Amino acid sequence: MTSATDRMPRLLALVPYLLARPGIRIEDAARDFDVSPKQLRRDLELLWMCGLPGYGPGDLIDLSFEGDTVTVTFDAGMNRPLRLTGGEATALLVALRALAETPGVLDTDAVRRAIAKIESAAGQAQPSGVVVGLGVREGEQTARTRQVVREALHARRALRIRYYTASRDEITERTVDPMRLLIVQAFGYLEAWCRRAEGVRLFRLDRIDDLALLGEPAVPPPEARPTDLSDGVFTARPDQPVAELVLEPDARWVAEYYPCEELGELDDGRLRVRMRYGDESWMIRLVLGLGGEARVEGPAELADAVRRRAADALARAGNLPSILGQ
Amino acid sequence: MSTARAERLVNLVLALLSTRQYLTADRIRGIVPGYAEAASDEAFSRMFERDKTELRELGIPLEIGRNSAFDAVEGYRIARRDYELGDIELAPDEAAAVGLAVRLWDSPELTGQAHGALVKLRAAGVEVDHTATPAVESRVRTEPAFSPLLAAAQNRQAVRFDYRRSGSAERLTRTVEPWGVVSWRARWYVVGHDRDRRAPRCFRLSRVIGEVRTVGAPGEIQRPENVNLLEFVAGSDRSEPTPVATARLWIADRRAARVRRHARLVGRLTVDGIDGDLAELELYHPESAANWIAGHGPDVLVLEPDVLAKAVHERLHAIAHEEVRAR
Numbered sequence: 001m002t003s004a005t006d007r008m009p010r011l012l013a014l015v016p017y018l019l020a021r022p023g024i025r026i027e028d029a030a031r032d033f034d035v036s037p038k039q040l041r042r043d044l045e046l047l048w049m050c051g052l053p054g055y056g057p058g059d060l061i062d063l064s065f066e067g068d069t070v071t072v073t074f075d076a077g078m079n080r081p082l083r084l085t086g087g088e089a090t091a092l093l094v095a096l097r098a099l100a101e102t103p104g105v106l107d108t109d110a111v112r113r114a115i116a117k118i119e120s121a122a123g124q125a126q127p128s129g130v131v132v133g134l135g136v137r138e139g140e141q142t143a144r145t146r147q148v149v150r151e152a153l154h155a156r157r158a159l160r161i162r163y164y165t166a167s168r169d170e171i172t173e174r175t176v177d178p179m180r181l182l183i184v185q186a187f188g189y190l191e192a193w194c195r196r197a198e199g200v201r202l203f204r205l206d207r208i209d210d211l212a213l214l215g216e217p218a219v220p221p222p223e224a225r226p227t228d229l230s231d232g233v234f235t236a237r238p239d240q241p242v243a244e245l246v247l248e249p250d251a252r253w254v255a256e257y258y259p260c261e262e263l264g265e266l267d268d269g270r271l272r273v274r275m276r277y278g279d280e281s282w283m284i285r286l287v288l289g290l291g292g293e294a295r296v297e298g299p300a301e302l303a304d305a306v307r308r309r310a311a312d313a314l315a316r317a318g319n320l321p322s323i324l325g326q
Numbered sequence: 327m328s329t330a331r332a333e334r335l336v337n338l339v340l341a342l343l344s345t346r347q348y349l350t351a352d353r354i355r356g357i358v359p360g361y362a363e364a365a366s367d368e369a370f371s372r373m374f375e376r377d378k379t380e381l382r383e384l385g386i387p388l389e390i391g392r393n394s395a396f397d398a399v400e401g402y403r404i405a406r407r408d409y410e411l412g413d414i415e416l417a418p419d420e421a422a423a424v425g426l427a428v429r430l431w432d433s434p435e436l437t438g439q440a441h442g443a444l445v446k447l448r449a450a451g452v453e454v455d456h457t458a459t460p461a462v463e464s465r466v467r468t469e470p471a472f473s474p475l476l477a478a479a480q481n482r483q484a485v486r487f488d489y490r491r492s493g494s495a496e497r498l499t500r501t502v503e504p505w506g507v508v509s510w511r512a513r514w515y516v517v518g519h520d521r522d523r524r525a526p527r528c529f530r531l532s533r534v535i536g537e538v539r540t541v542g543a544p545g546e547i548q549r550p551e552n553v554n555l556l557e558f559v560a561g562s563d564r565s566e567p568t569p570v571a572t573a574r575l576w577i578a579d580r581r582a583a584r585v586r587r588h589a590r591l592v593g594r595l596t597v598d599g600i601d602g603d604l605a606e607l608e609l610y611h612p613e614s615a616a617n618w619i620a621g622h623g624p625d626v627l628v629l630e631p632d633v634l635a636k637a638v639h640e641r642l643h644a645i646a647h648e649e650v651r652a653r
Contacts, residue, residue, distance in 0.1 A: 090476065133559065
């Protein structure tokens, strides 16, 4: 927030901000406004030149500097911040409503109290035209899992989990050191240091089949860094193999759900995409499950493997003992 | 913005806040430092117009009026009650919620707006700690169409946009009277009256292609009273789904963990010389179950019900023979 257009809102907020905090360190104020201490000093110098008509010594905004702190001694009538604009009220209140509708993030009672107070202070700038519904898909079992995960985070204790890894279609037992709870695209995730994988992993809460709080403390090693989620939870790496698929209209959701590079629209509503995948068996399951609604154009080995799996399945189903009614 | 202009604007705000009388443009030119630099009436006029626009964009309410019926021209002032943010005090847990809320958006525009609100709340004396990393992180994803559609709903103005239906490449231009923007399970929708269909419709924002254009003037559309926007998107029934049937499956040993997670093992069976378990599985959505069972290929076979076995067979047959399944 250092661009020129943000300076006026900051200048108008600074005097009331300082009035509420006499003797605040300039460095601390700068951090709250997200600017450098140097920029904040420039702002203060500017305000010092402003005041009421007459512009004599008693009319100008007055500040007293002591060491690296500052105090407002005359505010020239600028003692309250400007009300929220419609855009500001909307951005803040909709985000708060989203938090209130996302179980497990915060005490939703505190969120609702904050909403009521801000709505009342914002007055006429109340947003309308936005409704925020439930933010998370969560069944009863997942809600219980989330409670235990929250407890572990709060008590800083390690967890033993039984986890289903969708990419490899396997269930494993792991001991993890919890770091954060994340809500991304309607799913809750536990971010933790996995002692088995010796790395930071995201565990989708609805894929934790069982979990137990351990007596030992959670100690993620210093190299455990939070995951960068700016591109979502699916991280395609350049060293991963690439599949080229043609999606029939009914399978177009794949391109909305997974990170895909759209190569072009074909006739009849079909879409050609390029998609990276970590595990070949996962990709085979995806394509088999699309049941002919997606055709593998490449690599040829993937296309062969998919066809072979389908043919094997048909042959085996044909060999089911007849007494079973097949 | 130049320092001189910022200084002039702050002085203008202070002058208009401190006056009860309406100040005419001429009077403002005479008293507020900075305007004296204007070389001509025309230059002043341009400067003053630009400054008024700037104040309005900042959300500062300018009152325009005359002090008496004898005044020839209108003047300006700022009513303090319209300018000032109301009193607000937040408890620490409420302030923590605000701190998290401003980090929720993934769009720079909305993050900037939320941050603007935070600056003002802090100036009102609210302490919001932003250095602490919260134990819970949440993100709200928006789409480019979010801001223009929300603005249109708030301004009660119709919109026109190109829309791609689910499972189709066809783009249709839709003209909609937006009633509101709705978030449901991390997806955004706009709900409103579809002028082409002459019926209420909801549209997923991620399927809006290109720009959202406004149609007609603000205030033109009527939003029906007592309409539950969320119900249009989420449906009125939000109870947990109940199973529609029970399937009997064969699962090869040590395979198909995804199916095993939800299944109940009821016996053993060898097929093709491969050992495996007999299992029962509650079916909630048979069509989607057919998809993920087919995904496991020869590792999972369906014994019952017949309709599920056929659905899986059709899928695998289409792949083995490279045909598109008949629908």
